Amino acid sequence: MRRLEAIRQLAAEWTDELIVATTGMISRELYVVRDRAENFYMCGSMGCALPIGLGLSLAHPERKVVVLDGDGAALMSLGSLALARHLRLPNLVHIILDNATYASTGDQPTCSAALNFEEVGFQVRHLRVEPGNQPDTPRIPYDPLEMRRRFERAVRRSA
Ligand SMILES: Cc1ncc(C[n+]2csc(CCOP(=O)(O)OP(=O)(O)O)c2C)c(N)n1
């Protein structure tokens, strides 16, 4: 399955979940498929979606939090996977879209086949997707501060 289609199917399931989407085309494809104030797009800092999701889940145990990650970003934040397993936060789900490449930067291979993400992290949904990016996917037009404020309002709104 293409990554865009996987994101489309996942996003169709969400109601009031807070989504933290990883850097790169995953965020951009989520923006195309279903932009909403409850989406936080992690601009630039690969590997930071899960640590942000962990903080959010700790601070807001009443909210469901979904981290939408890539395999490359998950590999970059392996310590956070271990922390997630240690904390076992019931309101956090960690989805990893595994295409075995750093697709956003040109499909350089990752070593995702070397480990079992579900055994390292906590409440991991490991989904295999095809490498490559959807052509002509626009950049997310929001100023990062503006997007963060929109997200913070959404976090407070239904708390
Ligand atoms: C710390 C850091 N290293 C590298 C990059 C460049 N970069 C942005 S997205 C990306 C690839 C992400 O790969 P993955 O998480 O597997 O997602 P995919 O694009 O394959 O869906 C890279 C290397 C970055 N933004 N930040």
Ligand SMILES: [Mg+2]
């Ligand atoms: Mg990848």
